[in-house]
Amino acid sequence: MRTVMLDGRSLTTEALLSIAEGRANVECAPDALERVRVARATVEGIISRGEVVYGINTGFGALVNTRIDASDLERLQLNLIRSHATAVGTPMTNQEVRAMMAVRLNSLLAGHSGVHEDPLRQIEALLNHAITPIVPRLGSLGASGDLAPLSHVALALIGEGDVNHDGVSKPAKEALTECGLVPCKLRAKDGLSLINGTSQMTSLLALASERLHALLPLADAVLCMSLEARRCTVRPFEPQVHAVRPHAGQQHVAARVMRLMEGSANLADHADCERVQDAYSFRCSPQVHGVTYERATALASVVGIELNAVTDNPLVFPDPSNPGPHEVVSQGNFHGEILGQTADAMSLALFEQASMSERRMDQLLDPARSGGRPFLARQSGLESGLMIVHYVAGASLSELHGHVMPRSAFSTVTSGGQEDHVSMGATACMNLMLAIDRFTEVLAAELLIAAEAAEDLSIPMSESMTYLHRMVRRDVAPLTTDRSTAEDLRVLAQRLGDRRWCSEFAGSSSLMPKA
DSSP states (O other), X not given: OEEEEEOSSXXXXXXXXXXXXTSEEEEEOHHHHHHHHHHHHHHHHHHHHTOOOTTTSBOOGGGTTXXXXXXXXXXXXXXXXXXXXXXXXXXXXHHHHHHHHHHHHHHHTTXXXXXXXXXXXXXXXXXXXXXXXXXXXXXXXXXSOSHHHHHHHHHHHTTOSEEEETTEEEEHXXXXXXXXXXXXXXXXXXXXXXXXXXXXXXXHHHHHHHHHHHHHHHHHHHXXXXXXXXXXXXXXXXXXXXXXXXXXXXXXXXXXXXXXXXXXXXXXXXXXXXXXXXXXXXXXXXXXXXXXXXXXXXXXXXXXXXXXXOOOSSEEOOOTTXXXXXXXXXXXXXXXXXXXXXXXHHHHHHHHHHHXXXXXXXXXXXXXXXXXXXXXXXXXXXXXXXXXXXXXXXXXXXXXXXXXXXXXXXXXXXXXXXXXXXXXXXXXXXXXXXXXXXXXXXHHHHHHHHHHHHTTOSSOOOHHHHHHHHHHHHHSOOXXXXXXXXXXXXXXXXXXXXXXXXXXXXXXXXXOOOO
């Protein structure tokens, strides 16, 4: 099995996904552990000199002015973890929790948290033994990090709470014993470092980024299938059009469409066509899909930074030549505003693109505009064809519309007014994951309808669209009479979310550039 070396500086989304899916073990880089030890020495020096520093020997949040006796520092950390492990809701998936653990471990390995290396070794061991804490997903406000969810991870490190291991749920201590591990001891500041960071937000956004990387190129391919089925002109996608309004996403999508449509008889068929303009949902697709592409690109950039960011509070900047409280800085890197706003912007873009997809379905099903079979039924009137597929897409679109409300626009005051603005970043990232689900359902409906409409074409499609059509037909038969299409939609949505399906289509022709 592959091993990913974590050093606090070079974690990628691809490597994180391999850890999350259990395809890779992790190892703490030796140089990173040395940085951890240096920062830890700073914390222990502060304690030995009796200096008062927030997060080391004080209370937390609004209790910042309460000094904690040295004899109670370890108890303070245990109390912190136990009291903060109060998340609710359905559990996060094993993949999501493993990603969150890896992000937290990588951040702590940057060497600015002052945490002891033992908890880091314990996270490493849990990941490599496939011991996954059971973490309820709701509880983070996205400032002071993801305190409640991460506290459930920390519980498992000390042998408390429940975990998934060997396919079953069991007490954490039992799983540790089975793997020859012992509960981890928490020292001063360890508990705070383990839970104060943006690891839930970051891991969810990273997983969303990976899903979008595979899904959005396929969304453009589905558009092309609809262009073929509706026999639309591709002139609105020509490079000269987008050169005079050179938004990167718009140009990228238009170029992809032109590549995917190469060889289509539809191009020549429009040489002397009387139809001058197609509906906006076809003609303006680069301008709308392009925004989605740009939002996904920005999202990937944010994730790339956040995967290797230090989001603890306070932070430790060792100064061995001049030791003192100035080596520890209270700041706000734990605030997840950029993650929340990025997720919200992505959800809005997905809705806009999905709404355009729904309009294309209507065009393909309406004989007055398509010139084809009413609702693509073989015996119109006696049969309803794919009429209700459009209804289902509308229902998914309505749900997706509910995910457009920006979660980061909401804040609340907590901890006695000390924490008076929060990002709701975790909520926004969870919302984005749901938005991607609904977007995929709408896309599956368009693909089902476009593939059926393409059955009636009298001219050949492009090489890429012919291959995509064959891929669809491996799972979904053409419509010969009315049948339930629920399973068809489920399978196509599953395929659209499968990176291997995307890779097969991408590899079928050089016409499919990567996003």
